[in-house]
Amino acid sequence: MLKAENLGYRVGTRWLVNDVSLHVEPGEFWVIGGANGAGKSTLLRLLSGELAPHSGHVELKGTPLRAYEPRALARLRACLAQDLSASFPFTAYEVALMGRIPWQGQWASRPHDHYIAKEALAEAGVAHLESRDYPSLSGGERRRVDMARTIAQEPKLLLLDEPTNHLDAKHQIELMEWCWRHTRQGGCAVAVLHDLNLAARFADRILLLKDGHAAALGTPEEVLTPENLRACFNLECVIWRHPSGCPWVVPVDTAQTPRFHPPVARCNAGLQGAAS
Amino acid sequence: MTRAVPYKLVFLILLAALPIALCVAAGMGAYPIALFRIPAILWDRIEGEGYRVLLYIRLPRIFLAALVGTALALSGAALQSMFRNPLADSGLIGVSSGASLAASAWIALAGADSRLGLWGLPTAAFAGGLATVWLVWRMARTSGATPTATLLLTGIALNAIAGAGIGLLIYCSDEEELRSITFWQLGGLNGTTWPLVWAALIPLVPGLVLLAPLGRALNALALGDREAYHLGIPVAALQRRIVLGSALAVGGAVAAAGGVGFVGLVVPHMFRLLCGADNRWLLPSTAVGGALLFLGADTASRTLVQPAELPVGILTALAGGPFFLWLLLRHKREALHA
Numbered sequence: 001m002l003k004a005e006n007l008g009y010r011v012g013t014r015w016l017v018n019d020v021s022l023h024v025e026p027g028e029f030w031v032i033g034g035a036n037g038a039g040k041s042t043l044l045r046l047l048s049g050e051l052a053p054h055s056g057h058v059e060l061k062g063t064p065l066r067a068y069e070p071r072a073l074a075r076l077r078a079c080l081a082q083d084l085s086a087s088f089p090f091t092a093y094e095v096a097l098m099g100r101i102p103w104q105g106q107w108a109s110r111p112h113d114h115y116i117a118k119e120a121l122a123e124a125g126v127a128h129l130e131s132r133d134y135p136s137l138s139g140g141e142r143r144r145v146d147m148a149r150t151i152a153q154e155p156k157l158l159l160l161d162e163p164t165n166h167l168d169a170k171h172q173i174e175l176m177e178w179c180w181r182h183t184r185q186g187g188c189a190v191a192v193l194h195d196l197n198l199a200a201r202f203a204d205r206i207l208l209l210k211d212g213h214a215a216a217l218g219t220p221e222e223v224l225t226p227e228n229l230r231a232c233f234n235l236e237c238v239i240w241r242h243p244s245g246c247p248w249v250v251p252v253d254t255a256q257t258p259r260f261h262p263p264v265a266r267c268n269a270g271l272q273g274a275a276s
Numbered sequence: 277m278t279r280a281v282p283y284k285l286v287f288l289i290l291l292a293a294l295p296i297a298l299c300v301a302a303g304m305g306a307y308p309i310a311l312f313r314i315p316a317i318l319w320d321r322i323e324g325e326g327y328r329v330l331l332y333i334r335l336p337r338i339f340l341a342a343l344v345g346t347a348l349a350l351s352g353a354a355l356q357s358m359f360r361n362p363l364a365d366s367g368l369i370g371v372s373s374g375a376s377l378a379a380s381a382w383i384a385l386a387g388a389d390s391r392l393g394l395w396g397l398p399t400a401a402f403a404g405g406l407a408t409v410w411l412v413w414r415m416a417r418t419s420g421a422t423p424t425a426t427l428l429l430t431g432i433a434l435n436a437i438a439g440a441g442i443g444l445l446i447y448c449s450d451e452e453e454l455r456s457i458t459f460w461q462l463g464g465l466n467g468t469t470w471p472l473v474w475a476a477l478i479p480l481v482p483g484l485v486l487l488a489p490l491g492r493a494l495n496a497l498a499l500g501d502r503e504a505y506h507l508g509i510p511v512a513a514l515q516r517r518i519v520l521g522s523a524l525a526v527g528g529a530v531a532a533a534g535g536v537g538f539v540g541l542v543v544p545h546m547f548r549l550l551c552g553a554d555n556r557w558l559l560p561s562t563a564v565g566g567a568l569l570f571l572g573a574d575t576a577s578r579t580l581v582q583p584a585e586l587p588v589g590i591l592t593a594l595a596g597g598p599f600f601l602w603l604l605l606r607h608k609r610e611a612l613h614a
Binding site for chain 2: 045048049050069070071072073074075077078079081084086087088089090091094095098099101102104153
């Protein structure tokens with residue numbers, strides 16, 4: 001569905017993204033990982049059509065991204081950007097309804113649009129916030145309202161830039177589950193994620209970027225190895241197993257990491273003694 | 277927080293108030309005309325003093341006041357969404373200061389009552405406003421895109437330069453010119469005739485037509501330029517349209533009425549505090565609300581100290597300011613987030 005060939009983007013003489021190719025099939029959930037400044041967000045913006053690449057090209061459903069009208073493109077792909085702030089007192093419901101803009105005419109919203117916006121708020125778990133002012137919500141709540149807007153857009157392709165920012169542990173899982181279900185229903189998703197364990201749990205394919213290059217590409221099993229993680233993040237890790245069987249990345253202490261605190265260890269030991 | 281007042285209700289109240297306000301304003305003045313007689317006078321064309329006062333003095337002025345208010349408020353609302361700043365208004369893209377500089381220059385160099393008479397000053401003001409917006413736009417433009425922040429800063433810089441120019445002109449001008457410049461900057465619609473109204477319509481109508489149907493696009497733009505693009509809005513074209521529409525509307529308004537700017541800032545803000553930010557309702561409501569506010573201010577300006585006139589700029593600030601403060605205090609918590 002989404003095909004990028006030899007993508008490159010530079011600012012001045014510095015290549016932020018250099019020679020990256022990827023081919024996202026319908027039904028696939030991709031995660032882009034990498035250290036800060038590795039070019040993840042830039043790559044996502046190239047895939048969304050927001051930036052024009054200096055080399056290579058992007059195709060969506062066999063048509064070059066440049067050939068799409070913005071509105072036609074917005075009916076196929078939706079983006080969740082990193083951090084949003086609205087300076088005007090829109091309600092959460094009004095923000096979710098904005099996801100319907102690519103499908104609407106100039107003025108009136110059809111009952112169908114209202115129905116979909118309400119459904120999207122419920123899907124994102126924020127139906128109870130619908131009449132609240134969007135700017136007065138907490139960071140995590142705003143994030144979920146933004147997700148509702150993205151859902152209301154009914155895209156085939158979801159592009160998410162660190163979608164789990166500000167979310168608590170449970171809502172992170174819920175959001176990833178929603179994206180995963182979206183891909184199982186024939187859509188596809190590309191998400192920039194910092195949490196490698198969430199990536200390992202949900203992604204079909206992981207692309208690790210290092211200095212704008214593709215450092216590793218494949219299934220979580222193939223990509224999440226101590227060698228790749230050392231190369232990309234300069235971090236020592238061991239790979240354990242999640243109860244579900246997927247890889248579980250555990251960073252190992254460096255020389256600077258504080259030692260595990262003995263009193264806590266004793267406390268834990270005491271609790272275990274009491275239980276047995 | 278659920279706001280108490282629904283969009284539709286406020287819009288309908290404003291819409292219903294407009295014809296009443298027009299009639300009341302038409303009746304008030306040095307020659308009072310009873311409200312119920314106005315339709316009869318106009319319909320039956322009863323020749324006489326009342327008919328002449330109404331048709332040749334009151335109506336053009338009232339009509340122009342409503343239009344100027346609409347133009348200022350509508351462009352204020354559109355620019356606030358574009359700059360994503362509730363404190364933005366037409367002053368930020370340089371139209372007011374450019375017009376002011378050109379008007380001051382005209383008064384200082386050609387004299388307020390030169391051979392070109394009544395038309396020279398508004399034409400100069402309009403041209404000055406438009407030229408300044410064009411300059412701001414060209415300078416802020418970088419390789420095809422116009423970043424909003426750069427546009428804002430360019431506008432501020434040119435405002436400062438125009439302010440310096442006005443200061444210089446004031447310094448150079450004599451007593452008579454000084455008085456004219458000051459009064460022009462305080463605004464006023466005295467001496468409005470039908471030809472002036474028709475002339476003002478030439479920029480005002482295209483400006484309003486460009487701005488009025490943008491509600492949904494402005495909603496998307498309020499989230500951010502990138503988000504608007506993701507929602508299928510052609511952002512660059514929309515920005516051009518907002519700037520051009522505002523330049524025409526405000527340029528026309530300022531040329532006709534002099535330096536009045538407060539309406540554009542305060543009317544959209546009032547509506548947001550009362551109802552919310554949905555631009556599909558905000559735009560038509562502020563258009564009507566701006567007409568009401570400016571009509572009220574103009575009517576007060578010509579009746580409060582009759583037969584003399586108070587400059588209308590003083591009154592818009594005097595009427596709008598305290599109401600604005602009251603709304604802010606009432607909605608302090610929401611306003612802090614807004």
